[in-house]
Amino acid sequence: MANQTTGLARIIKATGYSLKGLKSAWKSEAAFRQEAIMVVIAIIVAFFLDVQWIERLLLISSVVLIVIVELLNSAIEAVVDRIGTELHELSGKAKDIGSAAVFVSIWLAIFIWAVVIGNHYFVSQL
Numbered sequence: 001m002a003n004q005t006t007g008l009a010r011i012i013k014a015t016g017y018s019l020k021g022l023k024s025a026w027k028s029e030a031a032f033r034q035e036a037i038m039v040v041i042a043i044i045v046a047f048f049l050d051v052q053w054i055e056r057l058l059l060i061s062s063v064v065l066i067v068i069v070e071l072l073n074s075a076i077e078a079v080v081d082r083i084g085t086e087l088h089e090l091s092g093k094a095k096d097i098g099s100a101a102v103f104v105s106i107w108l109a110i111f112i113w114a115v116v117i118g119n120h121y122f123v124s125q126l
Contacts, residue, residue, distance in 0.1 A: 062109035073098035
């Protein structure tokens, strides 16, 4: 059945569903809580660094991406668990690939932070 809500009402409902999803992730996903706290700390640190606005944007975006990917990974895991709790090769594969996406996003953030900080504080000193 198609959703008949349109316009501003649809946006308001969608926002409510999104906030419900964030609340659910916070309550039930330890990895999400850990990464969300890390993101808040990293954003605060990014504003104290003496970098250009584009570098700050890269720093913040890279850590926010981790939370986005974690939310998607949690959604994949929830769907897989909903389908069935028995071990299945494809279920394990889906969960492993979702986890790998989080892993790659974390390493991307580490790389971006290392390049920005290294370039600004070490390379520019040479």
